[in-house]
Amino acid sequence: MSGKSCGLIIVLCLLVLGGPISTGWSYDNGVKVRTVLKSTTAGNGQPLEYMRTDRPEVTAAVVEIAPGAQTGWHLHRVPVYAYVLEGTLKVLMGDGTALTFEKGQAILEVQNTAHNGVNIGKEPVRLIVFYTGAVGEPLSEKLER
Template sequence: MRQMIRRAAVSASVAAAVMVTVLAPSALRAEEAGGYQTAVKVTPLLKTTTTTSGAAIRYPSFDDPEVTAVLVEIPAGGETGWHIHPVPAYAYVIDGAIEVEMRGGAKRRFSAGEALAEMVDTEHNGRNPGPGPVTILMFATGEKGRPFSQKAE
């Protein structure tokens, strides 16, 4: 009888180990994929707590929130001009590269495949240093009727 109980306990332990070995990785994959089906591939592009200027990300509260998505295309050698984003915005460089300069001369470069959290209320200019156009997909989380970008004064 003892031997039967011992075999059952060993079998249960082996079964538990197999379940952990098989199920744990799929649970991790599901968590990484945000709960999507296993055939769905999720590639993290950006996870940050700061904007490109180093400021902490803050989410403003608006009475009439609005999300805007735009495609920004800058020709070779072109510039955005000095501007600010009064609301949080996020961008993904689809093609080419952009060099972002802040007042005071600090610069950051972002190339195709990179994502960024735009700086808020900080004057900056985007310049395309490349031989071809730069294409950027940008999402802004703002307020209805309020522009997501304004010319710097």
């Protein structure tokens, strides 16, 4: 993915989330910047990887998971970034470990790794999710477990 595409994704995240990040960019007075997350690894320590493509495509989606519901086991072959708008999400990994994310936290999703998101709270989990893929390529793959 080109530097321009990555920059566009960051700007889109800022606009949608309304939460600024500390980047060293210059803004006019009245603009506040707050870092939500800055990392070189996913939540499980896996190094981040950008895909190489000549046909980049960004998909932004609001995902809602009902109380007690789950995403089902799946994986992403593309980089995926999310922000928890509401609720508490527990992400189970194929190796038996788990990560928990709450309202106001950003998620760098694992790539090419089996995982299952479970709403462990009493209210719906709402996520804004950015998939940085390629035209015609799937954003996730369902797995049988």
